[in-house]
Amino acid sequence: MSDHNGNENPQMSDDSPEFDRMLDSIEKAESARKRKGLIFLLIGLIIGAGIFALAFMFRDEVFGPAVDIEEGQQEVIAKTDDPQCRDMIAQVQDLSDRYFKLEPKIEDKLLSEDAAAIQEIRDEVARLQQRLDEIEEFSGEANLRFDESRAQLKEWFDYVELELSFIDRLAREQLAKLEDAKLEDAKLKEEGEPAKEDGTADKAGEEADKKPEGIVVEKGEATKKKEKAEAAKEKKSKKTPEERKQGALVAIHDAFQKFRVWHSSSLHPCGEADEGETPWRPKNETRDSQ
Known part of the structure:
Protein backbone atom coordinates (compact mmCIF):
# COMPACT_ATOMS: atom_id res chain seq x y z
CA MET A 1 0.00 0.00 0.00
CA SER A 2 1.37 3.52 -0.90
CA ASP A 3 0.68 6.99 0.48
CA HIS A 4 -0.08 10.12 -1.54
CA ASN A 5 3.66 10.63 -2.17
CA GLY A 6 3.90 7.21 -3.63
CA ASN A 7 5.77 5.70 -0.70
CA GLU A 8 4.64 2.35 0.51
CA ASN A 9 3.61 1.76 4.18
CA PRO A 10 3.33 -1.73 5.51
CA GLN A 11 -0.23 -2.51 6.75
CA MET A 12 -0.48 -3.56 10.45
CA SER A 13 -1.54 -7.14 10.71
CA ASP A 14 -4.12 -8.31 13.32
CA ASP A 15 -1.56 -10.83 14.47
CA SER A 16 1.28 -8.34 14.83
CA PRO A 17 2.79 -7.51 18.26
CA GLU A 18 2.12 -3.83 17.72
CA PHE A 19 -1.59 -4.49 17.27
CA ASP A 20 -1.75 -6.59 20.43
CA ARG A 21 0.01 -3.90 22.45
CA MET A 22 -2.38 -1.29 21.15
CA LEU A 23 -5.45 -3.36 22.13
CA ASP A 24 -3.97 -4.06 25.54
CA SER A 25 -3.35 -0.36 26.11
CA ILE A 26 -6.91 0.51 25.09
CA GLU A 27 -8.38 -2.16 27.39
CA LYS A 28 -6.30 -0.95 30.34
CA ALA A 29 -7.33 2.64 29.78
CA GLU A 30 -11.01 1.66 29.55
CA SER A 31 -10.77 -0.47 32.71
CA ALA A 32 -9.11 2.38 34.62
CA ARG A 33 -11.80 4.77 33.46
CA LYS A 34 -14.56 2.43 34.66
CA ARG A 35 -12.91 1.92 38.04
CA LYS A 36 -12.50 5.65 38.50
CA GLY A 37 -16.14 6.21 37.59
CA LEU A 38 -17.28 3.52 40.04
CA ILE A 39 -15.19 5.04 42.83
CA PHE A 40 -16.67 8.49 42.22
CA LEU A 41 -20.16 6.97 42.19
CA LEU A 42 -19.60 5.22 45.53
CA ILE A 43 -18.18 8.40 47.06
CA GLY A 44 -21.20 10.31 45.83
CA LEU A 45 -23.60 7.76 47.30
CA ILE A 46 -21.82 7.81 50.68
CA ILE A 47 -21.85 11.60 50.81
CA GLY A 48 -25.51 11.67 49.80
CA ALA A 49 -26.44 9.13 52.47
CA GLY A 50 -24.55 11.13 55.09
CA ILE A 51 -26.31 14.34 54.13
CA PHE A 52 -29.69 12.57 54.25
CA ALA A 53 -28.94 11.12 57.70
CA LEU A 54 -27.87 14.50 59.08
CA ALA A 55 -30.93 16.17 57.58
CA PHE A 56 -33.19 13.54 59.19
CA MET A 57 -31.51 13.91 62.59
CA PHE A 58 -31.74 17.69 62.54
CA ARG A 59 -34.88 17.99 60.48
CA ASP A 60 -36.52 20.38 62.93
CA GLU A 61 -33.55 22.77 62.74
CA VAL A 62 -33.19 22.42 58.96
CA PHE A 63 -36.81 22.33 57.86
CA GLY A 64 -38.53 23.82 60.92
CA PRO A 65 -40.82 22.08 63.48
CA ALA A 66 -43.60 19.75 62.46
CA VAL A 67 -46.30 22.36 62.93
CA ASP A 68 -49.24 20.10 62.20
CA ILE A 69 -48.20 17.44 64.73
CA GLU A 70 -47.40 20.01 67.40
CA GLU A 71 -50.72 21.76 66.92
CA GLY A 72 -52.54 18.41 67.17
CA GLN A 73 -50.78 17.60 70.43
CA GLN A 74 -51.63 21.01 71.85
CA GLU A 75 -55.29 20.50 70.98
CA VAL A 76 -55.33 17.14 72.81
CA ILE A 77 -53.61 18.65 75.85
CA ALA A 78 -56.07 21.54 75.90
CA LYS A 79 -58.97 19.08 76.07
CA THR A 80 -57.37 16.85 78.75
CA GLY A 192 -43.05 -35.97 125.97
CA GLU A 193 -44.55 -37.92 123.05
CA PRO A 194 -42.58 -38.18 119.80
CA ALA A 195 -44.44 -36.93 116.77
CA LYS A 196 -45.47 -39.54 114.23
CA GLU A 197 -44.10 -39.15 110.72
CA ASP A 198 -47.63 -38.76 109.40
CA GLY A 199 -48.72 -36.71 112.44
CA THR A 200 -51.39 -39.23 113.54
CA ALA A 201 -51.64 -41.71 116.37
CA ASP A 202 -51.78 -45.41 115.71
CA LYS A 203 -55.42 -46.39 116.26
CA ALA A 204 -55.55 -49.48 114.09
CA GLY A 205 -56.28 -51.82 117.00
CA GLU A 206 -58.93 -49.55 118.46
CA GLU A 207 -60.70 -49.18 115.11
CA ALA A 208 -60.61 -52.95 114.57
CA ASP A 209 -62.44 -53.49 117.86
CA LYS A 210 -65.20 -51.13 116.79
CA LYS A 211 -65.87 -52.81 113.43
CA PRO A 212 -69.02 -54.95 113.34
CA GLU A 213 -68.93 -58.35 111.71
CA GLY A 214 -70.54 -59.80 108.58
CA ILE A 215 -72.18 -57.91 105.73
CA VAL A 216 -72.33 -54.71 107.75
CA VAL A 217 -68.55 -54.48 107.60
CA GLU A 218 -68.57 -54.75 103.80
CA LYS A 219 -71.26 -52.10 103.55
CA GLY A 220 -69.35 -49.83 105.90
CA GLU A 221 -66.14 -50.17 103.89
CA ALA A 222 -67.97 -49.35 100.66
CA THR A 223 -69.47 -46.26 102.27
CA LYS A 224 -66.04 -45.14 103.47
CA LYS A 225 -64.56 -45.55 100.00
CA LYS A 226 -67.39 -43.52 98.51
CA GLU A 227 -66.99 -40.75 101.06
CA LYS A 228 -63.25 -40.72 100.52
CA ALA A 229 -63.69 -40.40 96.74
CA GLU A 230 -66.18 -37.57 97.16
CA ALA A 231 -63.82 -35.75 99.52
CA ALA A 232 -60.97 -36.12 97.03
CA LYS A 233 -63.19 -34.80 94.23
CA GLU A 234 -64.25 -31.82 96.34
CA LYS A 235 -60.64 -31.08 97.24
CA LYS A 236 -59.61 -31.29 93.59
CA SER A 237 -62.30 -28.81 92.54
CA LYS A 238 -61.03 -26.20 95.01
CA LYS A 239 -58.05 -24.01 94.19
Whole structure:
Protein backbone atom coordinates (compact mmCIF):
# COMPACT_ATOMS: atom_id res chain seq x y z
CA MET A 1 0.00 0.00 0.00
CA SER A 2 1.37 3.52 -0.90
CA ASP A 3 0.68 6.99 0.48
CA HIS A 4 -0.08 10.12 -1.54
CA ASN A 5 3.66 10.63 -2.17
CA GLY A 6 3.90 7.21 -3.63
CA ASN A 7 5.77 5.70 -0.70
CA GLU A 8 4.64 2.35 0.51
CA ASN A 9 3.61 1.76 4.18
CA PRO A 10 3.33 -1.73 5.51
CA GLN A 11 -0.23 -2.51 6.75
CA MET A 12 -0.48 -3.56 10.45
CA SER A 13 -1.54 -7.14 10.71
CA ASP A 14 -4.12 -8.31 13.32
CA ASP A 15 -1.56 -10.83 14.47
CA SER A 16 1.28 -8.34 14.83
CA PRO A 17 2.79 -7.51 18.26
CA GLU A 18 2.12 -3.83 17.72
CA PHE A 19 -1.59 -4.49 17.27
CA ASP A 20 -1.75 -6.59 20.43
CA ARG A 21 0.01 -3.90 22.45
CA MET A 22 -2.38 -1.29 21.15
CA LEU A 23 -5.45 -3.36 22.13
CA ASP A 24 -3.97 -4.06 25.54
CA SER A 25 -3.35 -0.36 26.11
CA ILE A 26 -6.91 0.51 25.09
CA GLU A 27 -8.38 -2.16 27.39
CA LYS A 28 -6.30 -0.95 30.34
CA ALA A 29 -7.33 2.64 29.78
CA GLU A 30 -11.01 1.66 29.55
CA SER A 31 -10.77 -0.47 32.71
CA ALA A 32 -9.11 2.38 34.62
CA ARG A 33 -11.80 4.77 33.46
CA LYS A 34 -14.56 2.43 34.66
CA ARG A 35 -12.91 1.92 38.04
CA LYS A 36 -12.50 5.65 38.50
CA GLY A 37 -16.14 6.21 37.59
CA LEU A 38 -17.28 3.52 40.04
CA ILE A 39 -15.19 5.04 42.83
CA PHE A 40 -16.67 8.49 42.22
CA LEU A 41 -20.16 6.97 42.19
CA LEU A 42 -19.60 5.22 45.53
CA ILE A 43 -18.18 8.40 47.06
CA GLY A 44 -21.20 10.31 45.83
CA LEU A 45 -23.60 7.76 47.30
CA ILE A 46 -21.82 7.81 50.68
CA ILE A 47 -21.85 11.60 50.81
CA GLY A 48 -25.51 11.67 49.80
CA ALA A 49 -26.44 9.13 52.47
CA GLY A 50 -24.55 11.13 55.09
CA ILE A 51 -26.31 14.34 54.13
CA PHE A 52 -29.69 12.57 54.25
CA ALA A 53 -28.94 11.12 57.70
CA LEU A 54 -27.87 14.50 59.08
CA ALA A 55 -30.93 16.17 57.58
CA PHE A 56 -33.19 13.54 59.19
CA MET A 57 -31.51 13.91 62.59
CA PHE A 58 -31.74 17.69 62.54
CA ARG A 59 -34.88 17.99 60.48
CA ASP A 60 -36.52 20.38 62.93
CA GLU A 61 -33.55 22.77 62.74
CA VAL A 62 -33.19 22.42 58.96
CA PHE A 63 -36.81 22.33 57.86
CA GLY A 64 -38.53 23.82 60.92
CA PRO A 65 -40.82 22.08 63.48
CA ALA A 66 -43.60 19.75 62.46
CA VAL A 67 -46.30 22.36 62.93
CA ASP A 68 -49.24 20.10 62.20
CA ILE A 69 -48.20 17.44 64.73
CA GLU A 70 -47.40 20.01 67.40
CA GLU A 71 -50.72 21.76 66.92
CA GLY A 72 -52.54 18.41 67.17
CA GLN A 73 -50.78 17.60 70.43
CA GLN A 74 -51.63 21.01 71.85
CA GLU A 75 -55.29 20.50 70.98
CA VAL A 76 -55.33 17.14 72.81
CA ILE A 77 -53.61 18.65 75.85
CA ALA A 78 -56.07 21.54 75.90
CA LYS A 79 -58.97 19.08 76.07
CA THR A 80 -57.37 16.85 78.75
CA ASP A 81 -55.53 19.35 80.97
CA ASP A 82 -57.47 18.95 84.23
CA PRO A 83 -54.72 19.02 86.90
CA GLN A 84 -56.57 16.80 89.40
CA CYS A 85 -57.13 14.08 86.82
CA ARG A 86 -53.54 14.19 85.62
CA ASP A 87 -52.30 14.17 89.23
CA MET A 88 -54.51 11.19 90.01
CA ILE A 89 -52.95 9.27 87.10
CA ALA A 90 -49.45 10.11 88.37
CA GLN A 91 -50.39 8.87 91.86
CA VAL A 92 -51.66 5.56 90.47
CA GLN A 93 -48.42 5.21 88.53
CA ASP A 94 -46.42 5.67 91.74
CA LEU A 95 -48.65 3.09 93.44
CA SER A 96 -48.09 0.60 90.63
CA ASP A 97 -44.32 1.08 90.95
CA ARG A 98 -44.57 0.24 94.66
CA TYR A 99 -46.63 -2.86 93.93
CA PHE A 100 -44.30 -4.14 91.19
CA LYS A 101 -41.41 -3.73 93.65
CA LEU A 102 -43.31 -5.89 96.19
CA GLU A 103 -44.51 -8.47 93.65
CA PRO A 104 -41.37 -10.69 93.64
CA LYS A 105 -41.47 -10.90 97.45
CA ILE A 106 -45.12 -11.98 97.35
CA GLU A 107 -44.20 -14.62 94.79
CA ASP A 108 -41.35 -16.05 96.88
CA LYS A 109 -42.41 -15.56 100.50
CA LEU A 110 -46.21 -15.43 100.80
CA LEU A 111 -46.64 -19.19 101.29
CA SER A 112 -43.25 -19.84 102.87
CA GLU A 113 -42.41 -20.70 106.48
CA ASP A 114 -40.82 -17.28 107.04
CA ALA A 115 -43.39 -15.68 109.35
CA ALA A 116 -41.49 -12.38 109.55
CA ALA A 117 -41.41 -12.00 105.75
CA ILE A 118 -45.12 -12.85 105.51
CA GLN A 119 -45.95 -10.19 108.11
CA GLU A 120 -43.88 -7.65 106.17
CA ILE A 121 -45.95 -8.47 103.08
CA ARG A 122 -49.15 -7.92 105.08
CA ASP A 123 -47.89 -4.57 106.33
CA GLU A 124 -46.94 -3.35 102.85
CA VAL A 125 -50.22 -4.59 101.35
CA ALA A 126 -52.06 -2.66 104.07
CA ARG A 127 -50.14 0.49 103.13
CA LEU A 128 -50.96 -0.07 99.45
CA GLN A 129 -54.64 -0.46 100.31
CA GLN A 130 -54.61 2.73 102.37
CA ARG A 131 -52.92 4.64 99.55
CA LEU A 132 -55.39 3.20 97.05
CA ASP A 133 -58.30 4.48 99.16
CA GLU A 134 -56.70 7.94 99.33
CA ILE A 135 -56.25 8.09 95.55
CA GLU A 136 -59.81 6.92 94.98
CA GLU A 137 -61.12 9.68 97.25
CA PHE A 138 -58.92 12.23 95.48
CA SER A 139 -60.17 11.05 92.07
CA GLY A 140 -63.61 12.44 92.93
CA GLU A 141 -62.21 15.94 92.27
CA ALA A 142 -60.99 15.01 88.79
CA ASN A 143 -62.78 16.23 85.68
CA LEU A 144 -63.28 13.25 83.38
CA ARG A 145 -63.82 13.56 79.67
CA PHE A 146 -66.44 10.85 79.15
CA ASP A 147 -69.52 9.85 81.13
CA GLU A 148 -68.48 6.19 81.38
CA SER A 149 -64.99 7.06 82.67
CA ARG A 150 -66.23 7.61 86.24
CA ALA A 151 -67.82 4.16 86.41
CA GLN A 152 -64.74 2.57 84.83
CA LEU A 153 -62.49 4.25 87.37
CA LYS A 154 -64.58 3.14 90.35
CA GLU A 155 -64.71 -0.42 89.03
CA TRP A 156 -60.93 -0.41 88.68
CA PHE A 157 -60.35 0.80 92.26
CA ASP A 158 -62.78 -1.80 93.66
CA TYR A 159 -61.15 -4.59 91.65
CA VAL A 160 -57.59 -3.81 92.81
CA GLU A 161 -58.78 -3.46 96.42
CA LEU A 162 -60.44 -6.89 96.21
CA GLU A 163 -57.36 -8.61 94.79
CA LEU A 164 -55.11 -7.01 97.41
CA SER A 165 -57.47 -8.32 100.09
CA PHE A 166 -57.02 -11.83 98.63
CA ILE A 167 -53.26 -11.47 99.08
CA ASP A 168 -53.77 -10.39 102.69
CA ARG A 169 -56.14 -13.30 103.35
CA LEU A 170 -53.60 -15.81 102.04
CA ALA A 171 -50.97 -14.23 104.29
CA ARG A 172 -53.26 -14.54 107.33
CA GLU A 173 -54.06 -18.16 106.52
CA GLN A 174 -50.38 -19.02 106.13
CA LEU A 175 -49.48 -17.33 109.42
CA ALA A 176 -52.29 -19.26 111.14
CA LYS A 177 -50.92 -22.55 109.75
CA LEU A 178 -47.45 -21.73 110.98
CA GLU A 179 -48.81 -20.82 114.42
CA ASP A 180 -50.83 -24.05 114.64
CA ALA A 181 -47.78 -26.09 113.71
CA LYS A 182 -45.76 -24.26 116.33
CA LEU A 183 -48.36 -24.92 119.04
CA GLU A 184 -48.60 -28.59 118.04
CA ASP A 185 -44.84 -29.01 118.32
CA ALA A 186 -44.88 -27.33 121.74
CA LYS A 187 -47.70 -29.59 122.93
CA LEU A 188 -45.88 -32.73 121.81
CA LYS A 189 -42.72 -31.63 123.56
CA GLU A 190 -44.68 -30.86 126.73
CA GLU A 191 -46.34 -34.29 126.75
CA GLY A 192 -43.05 -35.97 125.97
CA GLU A 193 -44.55 -37.92 123.05
CA PRO A 194 -42.58 -38.18 119.80
CA ALA A 195 -44.44 -36.93 116.77
CA LYS A 196 -45.47 -39.54 114.23
CA GLU A 197 -44.10 -39.15 110.72
CA ASP A 198 -47.63 -38.76 109.40
CA GLY A 199 -48.72 -36.71 112.44
CA THR A 200 -51.39 -39.23 113.54
CA ALA A 201 -51.64 -41.71 116.37
CA ASP A 202 -51.78 -45.41 115.71
CA LYS A 203 -55.42 -46.39 116.26
CA ALA A 204 -55.55 -49.48 114.09
CA GLY A 205 -56.28 -51.82 117.00
CA GLU A 206 -58.93 -49.55 118.46
CA GLU A 207 -60.70 -49.18 115.11
CA ALA A 208 -60.61 -52.95 114.57
CA ASP A 209 -62.44 -53.49 117.86
CA LYS A 210 -65.20 -51.13 116.79
CA LYS A 211 -65.87 -52.81 113.43
CA PRO A 212 -69.02 -54.95 113.34
CA GLU A 213 -68.93 -58.35 111.71
CA GLY A 214 -70.54 -59.80 108.58
CA ILE A 215 -72.18 -57.91 105.73
CA VAL A 216 -72.33 -54.71 107.75
CA VAL A 217 -68.55 -54.48 107.60
CA GLU A 218 -68.57 -54.75 103.80
CA LYS A 219 -71.26 -52.10 103.55
CA GLY A 220 -69.35 -49.83 105.90
CA GLU A 221 -66.14 -50.17 103.89
CA ALA A 222 -67.97 -49.35 100.66
CA THR A 223 -69.47 -46.26 102.27
CA LYS A 224 -66.04 -45.14 103.47
CA LYS A 225 -64.56 -45.55 100.00
CA LYS A 226 -67.39 -43.52 98.51
CA GLU A 227 -66.99 -40.75 101.06
CA LYS A 228 -63.25 -40.72 100.52
CA ALA A 229 -63.69 -40.40 96.74
CA GLU A 230 -66.18 -37.57 97.16
CA ALA A 231 -63.82 -35.75 99.52
CA ALA A 232 -60.97 -36.12 97.03
CA LYS A 233 -63.19 -34.80 94.23
CA GLU A 234 -64.25 -31.82 96.34
CA LYS A 235 -60.64 -31.08 97.24
CA LYS A 236 -59.61 -31.29 93.59
CA SER A 237 -62.30 -28.81 92.54
CA LYS A 238 -61.03 -26.20 95.01
CA LYS A 239 -58.05 -24.01 94.19
CA THR A 240 -54.89 -24.56 96.17
CA PRO A 241 -53.25 -21.66 98.03
CA GLU A 242 -50.58 -21.54 95.32
CA GLU A 243 -53.23 -21.27 92.60
CA ARG A 244 -55.04 -18.56 94.54
CA LYS A 245 -51.78 -16.65 94.97
CA GLN A 246 -50.95 -16.83 91.27
CA GLY A 247 -54.47 -15.75 90.35
CA ALA A 248 -54.26 -12.67 92.57
CA LEU A 249 -50.79 -11.74 91.31
CA VAL A 250 -51.84 -11.96 87.67
CA ALA A 251 -55.05 -10.02 88.34
CA ILE A 252 -53.30 -7.10 90.07
CA HIS A 253 -50.49 -7.01 87.50
CA ASP A 254 -52.98 -6.90 84.63
CA ALA A 255 -55.08 -4.26 86.41
CA PHE A 256 -52.17 -1.81 86.58
CA GLN A 257 -51.28 -2.51 82.95
CA LYS A 258 -54.87 -1.90 81.88
CA PHE A 259 -54.90 1.39 83.78
CA ARG A 260 -51.83 2.46 81.82
CA VAL A 261 -53.60 1.61 78.56
CA TRP A 262 -56.74 3.42 79.78
CA HIS A 263 -54.96 6.76 80.05
CA SER A 264 -52.49 6.24 77.18
CA SER A 265 -54.99 5.69 74.39
CA SER A 266 -56.02 8.34 71.87
CA LEU A 267 -59.26 8.82 73.83
CA HIS A 268 -57.64 10.20 76.99
CA PRO A 269 -60.08 10.04 79.95
CA CYS A 270 -59.14 13.39 81.52
CA GLY A 271 -61.31 16.43 80.88
CA GLU A 272 -60.53 20.15 80.68
CA ALA A 273 -59.34 22.27 83.57
CA ASP A 274 -61.95 24.44 85.28
CA GLU A 275 -62.08 28.10 84.35
CA GLY A 276 -59.53 30.11 86.32
CA GLU A 277 -57.60 26.99 87.29
CA THR A 278 -53.98 26.47 86.29
CA PRO A 279 -54.10 23.77 83.62
CA TRP A 280 -51.83 20.76 83.56
CA ARG A 281 -48.81 20.86 81.27
CA PRO A 282 -46.18 18.23 80.43
CA LYS A 283 -43.03 18.48 82.54
CA ASN A 284 -40.74 19.14 79.59
CA GLU A 285 -42.97 21.99 78.43
CA THR A 286 -42.95 23.47 81.94
CA ARG A 287 -39.15 23.41 82.03
CA ASP A 288 -38.90 25.04 78.59
CA SER A 289 -41.11 27.93 79.65
CA GLN A 290 -39.02 28.71 82.75
